[in-house]
Amino acid sequence: MSEKRVIHIVDDEDAIRRSASFMLKTSGFAVTTHASGVAFLKEAKGLEPGCVLLDVRMPEMDGLAVQAAMSERGLAYPVIVLTGHGDVSVAVRAMKNGAVDFIEKPFEKSVLLEAIERGFEQLGANEGRVARAADASTILAGLTARELDVFKGMVQGLPNKSIAYELGISPRTVEVHRANLMVKLKVKNLSEALRIAFAAGLDDTAS
Numbered sequence: 672m673s674e675k676r677v678i679h680i681v682d683d684e685d686a687i688r689r690s691a692s693f694m695l696k697t698s699g700f701a702v703t704t705h706a707s708g709v710a711f712l713k714e715a716k717g718l719e720p721g722c723v724l725l726d727v728r729m730p731e732m733d734g735l736a737v738q739a740a741m742s743e744r745g746l747a748y749p750v751i752v753l754t755g756h757g758d759v760s761v762a763v764r765a766m767k768n769g770a771v772d773f774i775e776k777p778f779e780k781s782v783l784l785e786a787i788e789r790g791f792e793q794l795g796a797n798e799g800r801v802a803r804a805a806d807a808s809t810i811l812a813g814l815t816a817r818e819l820d821v822f823k824g825m826v827q828g829l830p831n832k833s834i835a836y837e838l839g840i841s842p843r844t845v846e847v848h849r850a851n852l853m854v855k856l857k858v859k860n861l862s863e864a865l866r867i868a869f870a871a872g873l874d875d876t877a878s
Contacts, residue, residue, distance in 0.1 A: 675701050675719070676700050676721065676722075677700070677702070677703070677719045677720065677721030678695050678702050678724060679703050679704075679711065679721055679722070679724070679748070680692060680702060680705065681705045681711045681724065681725045681726060682704075682724070683726065683729045683730060687726070687753070688704040701721075703721075707730065707731055707732070708725075708733070708736065708737035709732055711737065712737065715741070716744075716746075720794060721794070722750075722771075722790035722791060722794065723741075723749065723751070725738065725753065725765075726753045727752055727754045727755070727758045728758060734761075734765060735761065735764060738750055738765055738768055738769070742769070748794065749771045749790035749791070749797075750770040750771060750790075751772050751773070751787065751790055752765045752770050752773040752774070754773055755775070755776055758775075772789060774786055800870075803870045804870050806870070807868075808871045810855075810857075810867055813855050814855060814856075815848075817838075817840075817848055818851060818852040818855070819852075820834075821838070821848040821852065822864070823873065824837060824838075824845075825865075825868075831845045831846060
């Protein structure tokens, strides 16, 4: 993860955006502010990964709708929900949908910073998964189309004879492809090969 730690504040209240932004910048964070969920989503793809401080009650799109849209777009940024009095039940729904924490306004600096630390721990884990997936996908790109077909059969747990039947080739040819792909993947056994397959999401397409 990059050393610069970025916070995206999404809140329709100007006073909240200004005060939280000042507090976080003086604590060493890089900060972007967005006056609505719609504005944030328009810019989200071009923003650096970071934690999102997301207000629950906003015009046009509320926090839950923004959170759902982030998920749909593959924006796996940790979300910390900001709530006003009486919004706790909504915040709990947000947490069920994957938010790191919720904080009631007005919030204390120490409480906010603790939640942000948990958010960056989650972001680090997310980036690790993305990096592993990218690495695995790069490795799989070195396989021929037929080797990939054989590998998909292996991921499904099929024996060589079944893979051969599915592909219309001989079991001996499957053995050759299997040996070649193991060399290309630089793995010694099936479990190591499967870790690469799962990291690349090959099990999702091997149906």
